[in-house]
Amino acid sequence: MAKALEGYWNDLRDTKVWRSVFRSGSGSSTLHRSLAVQQNVFLHLASVKMRRRSLAFSVTWYLGTLTFATFLILTVSGILLMLYYHPSVPQAYADMKDLQFVVSAGVFLRNLHRWSAHAMVFLVFAHMFKVFYRGAYRPPREFNWVIGVILLLVTLFLSYTGYLLPWDQLAFWAITVGSNIMSAVPIMGAKLRFLMLGGNTVNANALLRFYVLHCVILPLTAVLFIGIHFWRIRKDGGLYSSKSDAGQGETTEAAING
Amino acid sequence: MKEEETQGQNETGQTRDDVTRRDSFVKLGLGSVAVACCGAAVFGYEFLSPNVLYEASPIANLGKPDRFPPDSVTSDPVAEVYIVHAAEGLYALSAICTHLGCITAWKPDLGIIACPCHGSKFNRLGTRIDGPAPRPLPRLKVWVSDEGDLLVDRSTISTPDQFVRT
Amino acid sequence: MDELKPFRATVGSDSRKEPLRVAFVTRRTSPHIKADDDLYVMTWPEGIFRVLVACESLALVLVTLSLFWDAPLEGLADPIQTPNPAKAPWYFLGLQELLHYFPPMVAGVLIPTLVVMALIVIPYFNVNIQAEGLWVRDRSKRLRIFAAVLLALVVLLLAFQVYAVLVPTVLIGAVMLFAARLSSHPGRFHRWLFLRPLSFWIMTWFLVAASLLTAIGTFFRGPGWSWVWPWSE
Numbered sequence: 001m002a003k004a005l006e007g008y009w010n011d012l013r014d015t016k017v018w019r020s021v022f023r024s025g026s027g028s029s030t031l032h033r034s035l036a037v038q039q040n041v042f043l044h045l046a047s048v049k050m051r052r053r054s055l056a057f058s059v060t061w062y063l064g065t066l067t068f069a070t071f072l073i074l075t076v077s078g079i080l081l082m083l084y085y086h087p088s089v090p091q092a093y094a095d096m097k098d099l100q101f102v103v104s105a106g107v108f109l110r111n112l113h114r115w116s117a118h119a120m121v122f123l124v125f126a127h128m129f130k131v132f133y134r135g136a137y138r139p140p141r142e143f144n145w146v147i148g149v150i151l152l153l154v155t156l157f158l159s160y161t162g163y164l165l166p167w168d169q170l171a172f173w174a175i176t177v178g179s180n181i182m183s184a185v186p187i188m189g190a191k192l193r194f195l196m197l198g199g200n201t202v203n204a205n206a207l208l209r210f211y212v213l214h215c216v217i218l219p220l221t222a223v224l225f226i227g228i229h230f231w232r233i234r235k236d237g238g239l240y241s242s243k244s245d246a247g248q249g250e251t252t253e254a255a256i257n258g
Numbered sequence: 259m260k261e262e263e264t265q266g267q268n269e270t271g272q273t274r275d276d277v278t279r280r281d282s283f284v285k286l287g288l289g290s291v292a293v294a295c296c297g298a299a300v301f302g303y304e305f306l307s308p309n310v311l312y313e314a315s316p317i318a319n320l321g322k323p324d325r326f327p328p329d330s331v332t333s334d335p336v337a338e339v340y341i342v343h344a345a346e347g348l349y350a351l352s353a354i355c356t357h358l359g360c361i362t363a364w365k366p367d368l369g370i371i372a373c374p375c376h377g378s379k380f381n382r383l384g385t386r387i388d389g390p391a392p393r394p395l396p397r398l399k400v401w402v403s404d405e406g407d408l409l410v411d412r413s414t415i416s417t418p419d420q421f422v423r424t
Numbered sequence: 425m426d427e428l429k430p431f432r433a434t435v436g437s438d439s440r441k442e443p444l445r446v447a448f449v450t451r452r453t454s455p456h457i458k459a460d461d462d463l464y465v466m467t468w469p470e471g472i473f474r475v476l477v478a479c480e481s482l483a484l485v486l487v488t489l490s491l492f493w494d495a496p497l498e499g500l501a502d503p504i505q506t507p508n509p510a511k512a513p514w515y516f517l518g519l520q521e522l523l524h525y526f527p528p529m530v531a532g533v534l535i536p537t538l539v540v541m542a543l544i545v546i547p548y549f550n551v552n553i554q555a556e557g558l559w560v561r562d563r564s565k566r567l568r569i570f571a572a573v574l575l576a577l578v579v580l581l582l583a584f585q586v587y588a589v590l591v592p593t594v595l596i597g598a599v600m601l602f603a604a605r606l607s608s609h610p611g612r613f614h615r616w617l618f619l620r621p622l623s624f625w626i627m628t629w630f631l632v633a634a635s636l637l638t639a640i641g642t643f644f645r646g647p648g649w650s651w652v653w654p655w656s657e
Contacts, residue, residue: 003281005288036468043472049464050471062478069479073486080305093500100497104304107494114495116486121515132546132627135555142547149543156515163513172501173510177520184528201503 045230047238054239059134063127068226070120075219077113085165087211089204092167117159124155136240144232147225154222161214164207175210176202316413320400323348323408323424331371331382333364339398339410340364340371342382347421350398350410351384357391371395383418508647517641518634524649525586539630546623557619559604567604570597588640592632600625 012018013026024035034048053059084103085095099106128148131137137145164175179202183193198205233239318337326332326343333340333353338361340351351371355362360375370387371380378389385394399414400422408422465471498507512520522531558566574597581590603617610618646652 005284030466033466033468037466037472043468046467046471048467050467052463052465052470055465055471055474062475065475065478066482069482070486073483083306084308090500096497098310100494102310104307104309105301106305108490109305111490111493111495112486115489115493118514119482119486125515128543129627129631133624137547139547145547146544149540153540159513159515166497167501169498169501169505169507170496172503173507174512177510177512178516181519181523181528181532184532186529186533189533203503 045227045234047234051238051241053241059241060239061126061130063123063130067120067123067127070116070123071222071226073116074113074120077109077116078215080109081113082215087165087208089167089207092165092207096166096168117162121155121159124152128152134240135242141232141236141240144229144236147229147232151222151225151229154218154225158214158218158222161210161218164202164210165214167207172202175206317409317411319403320350320408320410322406323402323422325408331364331366335361337410337412339412340382341400341408341410343424344382344421347423348400348408349416349421350400351382351395352398352412353395355391356386356393356395357389362395509645509649511641511645514638514642518637521588521637521641521645522586525584525588555621555623558600558622558625559618563604563606570600570604588637589633592629592636596625596629596632 010026013022019025022039024032024039026032037043037046037048081099084099084106086092096110099110101107131145131148160175160178164171179193179197182196183189185192194200196206196209197203198209318334318339320334320337320339320341326341326348328343329345330343331340332343335353338353340353342349342351353362353371354360355373355375355378357373357376357378360373362371362373362378362380365372369382371382371384373379373389373391376390378391379387380391380395381387383394384397396415397418397420399411399416399420401409402422403409511517519531519536522535525531526535574593577593578590581587581593599617603614603620605614607614643654644651
């Protein structure tokens with residue numbers, strides 16, 4: 001049965017219509033597998049071949065991949081949540097109640113967005129520490145590390161702006177505390193706070209600004225820098241893995257001595 | 259998976275009809291993905307259709323029935339209906355033109371309902387007299403509530419033989 | 425041609441020691457590079473499938489979490505009524521705990537700025553590219569410097585009563601001393617610690633201190649930012 005399905009699947013991939021879209025046709029030869037990556041607009045940022053060493057779990061713990069995956073989950077759940085959220089005071093809070101009690105699957109989506117956000121912040125820190133501890137920041141990968149630090153700041157800022165949107169006590173006062181810390185910056189602190197909040201206190205202007213930051217400006221910035229981050233991996237010679245990483249059949253002695 | 263009797267075996271000891279573990283897992287995997295997709299589609303549709311609307315209720319209260327003198331056509335601009343007091347009783351016509359949705363107006367001196375957008379004209383029965391409108395103005399369900407008020411449900415169409423007797 | 429800066433050309437093949445290299449092709453050699461003996465696999469399907477499995481596992485965990493645990497939603501925002509304590513999101517709680525010890529200018533601006541700058545600068549320090557262990561060479565001299573720095577840090581932290589950072593400092597210092605200890609039959613862990621470079625120790629200190637500060641801010645601080653034991657509620 002599965003063989004018949006596979007037969008139909010392969011036949012589909014050989015039709016004129018399919019080939020006009022995907023061009024590489026069916027097949028599991030090395031050529032076809034290369035084309036599957038190289039001819040794909042989303043995948044061709046990756047190389048056609050990878051070092052087997054870098055695919056072992058112990059090398060990266062797949063933390064970078066997982067961070068990106070949480071980002072995608074957040075984008076999709078976020079867009080869906082936007083359909084029921086009005087960024088005005090006090091409608092925002094009423095919308096949160098709506099999502100919780102009235103909207104079908106609203107409570108699930110909100111939970112998913114919240115827990116994925118916490119997960120992403122945690123994973124981005126873990127990714128940073130893992131990259132550091134395995135030395136993958138060293139030349140020629142210095143600039144990619146800096147891009148990573150920028151992405152860390154963008155992630156934190158995304159989480160911070162999103163935190164205000166429910167407009168409950170937790171949100172309001174967490175952001176008030178944060179904006180007061182911001183005003184401690186010398187010389188321009190008060191001005192910076194005024195610009196960020198669109199006023200002197202956390203009010204309707206602040207909510208709208210944070211909403212635009214959270215849903216438009218910061219996600220676009222993140223996508224831009226993620227693109228550069230992945231591009232740099234290619235340009236720096238692929239994922240870093242030292243000779244002591246698992247998968248090449250070396251003895252553990254060699255692994256200890258690095 | 260049901261066991262097949264071995265026919266001619268190939269090098270790995272499998273016959274062409276044997277179901278391999280790989281096949282079972284592929285089927286299981288694809289099946290789960292299909293179920294998940296269906297589930298996601300259903301949940302997605304349910305999520306996207308709001309259960310609560312921030313709109314006025316389709317049921318409007320038009321006041322006491324004796325507000326409407328016999329042989330009159332009264333226009334209620336808020337509810338967007340005409341209340342007609344005919345010989346058989348009261349009925350309600352939708353004021354929304356059936357052409358492209360503009361709000362029509364009752365012209366008492368001409369005795370017709372006219373649409374300002376493209377010139378459609380209707381009589382007090384809702385029948386089209388002139389203009390590009392494809393259908394007559396629909397009659398809407400009316401009834402008297404327990405408190406004695408005339409109510410109209412603008413989302414329900416009624417038949418021409420239904421009246422509220424006065 | 426512009427004047428070249430004076431440089432010293434070395435011939436070496438160790439990329440850790442000399443990360444930026446120029447290939448000198450002398451007369452009796454060919455420009456062939458040594459063949460890359462790494463094992464390569466196709467991105468599709470090996471690489472992509474592994475990525476999909478990782479993402480799917482994550483999705484499973486997050487969806488399960490979302491089905492059973494609700495995100496918090498407190499009462500409507502009230503500018504007049506400040507909850508006590510007013511806590512920032514968990515990833516800023518370490519910072520908020522630090523605010524307890526230092527003025528806002530230091531804890532809120534100076535330290536985060538210095539941390540971010542330090543992070544950015546890490547890969548540009550061309551110090552110890554080989555990641556040589558801290559205690560491998562000049563052991564006694566380094567031990568003396570280490571003792572001085574540790575003492576200075578401890579005194580500074582005690583002066584400001586920043587116990588939350590003092591504890592990790594003392595702990596990491598103790599582990600570093602253990603790593604530096606000479607023994608005739610070092611265990612595998614001891615040997616591994618011995619080989620860790622200074623950058624490892626600094627980052628680990630930062631990681632432990634930041635984690636402890638965040639943990640305290642999350643669990644051990646109650647009304648008025650006073651100390652509470654989380655199990656005594």
